[in-house]
Amino acid sequence: MPLWGELIVAAAIGAGLLGIVFPVLPGGIIVGLSILVWAAIVGGWAWLVFAVAATLIVVGEVVKYVVAGKHLTSSGVPNGTIVVGGVVGIVGFFVIPVIGLFLGFILGAYVAEFIRTRQASAAWRGAMAAGKAALITMGIELFAALLAAGVWLSGAIAL
Incomplete structure (x- = not known):
């Protein structure tokens, strides 16, 4: 793959990473799809790089829900609170772009917990x-x- 192609893949991976921090885009999916496109173009050993990166992303997705669920269960917070927080967070995102998501989530969770307790x-x-x-x-x-981005970078340099 030419250098400009690698730079486009790197930019897409960077956008995916930003999408995780600022939940506007599905960050992990964008990172994985970027590496998939790279592997499809490069071929050969790049598919192994993609397999390792995809495995890391999938494991991360599973682990995040397990760990967060255990944290919420130990804190006594029901799933309904998270749902209300998420809905108000989405509305907040459109009212106050980006930061409204966080503020809306906390406000929604607070109101749901106040009604409950x-x-x-x-x-x-x-x-x-x-x-x-x-x-x-x-x-x-x-x-x-x-980690997936690091695997891709190592593969891109090696291949």
């Missing part, structure tokens, strides 16, 4: 636990995608 301090603890779980999932997904 009828105590402001318990609602705040629940909202913070939900926010922490969201950050944990983001961190795990980012770590897995960065």
